[in-house]
Amino acid sequence: MIIRHQAFEPCKKMLKGALHCHTTRSDGCGSPDKVIEYHYDHGYDFLAITDHNIYNYKNYSTNVPVTIIPGFEFGVDNGVGCEEFHTVCLGQEKENGNPYEQDQIICQQTKTQEEHQKFLDEFRRNNQLIFYCHPEWSGTPARSFENFVGYFAYEIYNSGSHIENDMDKDAIYWDELLGQGKKLFGVAVDDGHMMNQHCIGWVMVNAENNVKDILNSLESGKFYSSCGPEIYDFYLDGDSVTVECSNVSSIRLHCAKHPTRIVRSQGEDITRADFKIGGSYPYVRISVVDKAGKMAWTNPIFLN
Ligand SMILES: [Zn+2]
Ligand SMILES: [Zn+2]
Incomplete structure (x- = not known):
């Protein structure tokens, strides 16, 4: 779901x-x-x-x-x-x-x-x-x-x-x-x-x-x-989290009880990331950073 x-x-x-x-x-x-x-x-x-x-x-x-x-x-x-x-x-x-x-x-x-x-x-x-x-x-x-x-x-x-x-x-x-x-x-x-x-x-x-x-x-x-980037979508499907956004250099997933997970661009800007989270967390939220260092932040999806 x-x-x-x-x-x-x-x-x-x-x-x-x-x-x-x-x-x-x-x-x-x-x-x-x-x-x-x-x-x-x-x-x-x-x-x-x-x-x-x-x-x-x-x-x-x-x-x-x-x-x-x-x-x-x-x-x-x-x-x-x-x-x-x-x-x-x-x-x-x-x-x-x-x-x-x-x-x-x-x-x-x-x-x-x-x-x-x-x-x-x-x-x-x-x-x-x-x-x-x-x-x-x-x-x-x-x-x-x-x-x-x-x-x-x-x-x-x-x-x-x-x-x-x-x-x-x-x-x-x-x-x-x-x-x-x-x-x-x-x-x-x-x-x-x-x-x-x-x-x-x-x-x-x-x-x-x-x-x-x-x-x-x-x-x-x-x-x-x-402060700059746009975020277009953020959803959880089972234990997979997907984010879509404007051109950025990195997309990060935060959930308190785990170090930040990061998908980084390999040269070209990225506009999407998929994270397998596993485990059980109170929430997941996303931040993105563009090549000028400008950030955007989603609010959390609360999981309990
Ligand atoms: Zn004040
Ligand atoms: Zn003030």
Whole structure:
């Protein structure tokens, strides 16, 4: 029996989206209209303007028909020597029961998991989808955020942290959490503050182009993440895993309880790999790397 990852079920068009970016509404460099237009020019179908501690619903550009996912980023600088806990909230449109107001300030320092969890509970009560931001930048290894409850995903790639701090190892924590049996999806984001940090990491979502359907697909994992390569299919057939993608240099299978399996190109780029997994694993997921070093990541197929 074939178990196909739901992101790759037939659809009209995969939607390209940005889930975490900043503008002059907080400490970003680009005005909201310019940031929105910049994403549209890079082929984005939707984005969330997630400025620090201030909620947004608005499309500030009258020029482009991009879908704006309501939301904001919650979290305050805790000072030198402290861990940070930052959370992006994404919500429905105002008329569909979202209780937050345009420009509402939601700001509170949280220095422990317990303090931060109280806000996560409130966001979930208010029907927000939440994901955990840049663990490596925040100085939070998996053991510092594994007890949080309510996240649908966490950041496996953050271009701002990568460009400014050479921190690009967020995905390492993912297998640690998945290996513990946690059902968390991975999102690639920009967290762009400078203009050159936008449009580097994104999600490709199997959804209709409206806020409700995009949020539903995100919550159920019907998406993959990318910094360049495209992934077209990912399925399990018995103990064989198959992946199809755009031209890449290597295709890798991750499953926690086994070293990474890799199919590498032998000169020519490859567009497909088949892995015999054997054994029993809690999940399988795929990453691919192209010759420029750009990656894409599927969400896991959970096996128990
Ligand atoms: Zn942050
Ligand atoms: Zn941010």
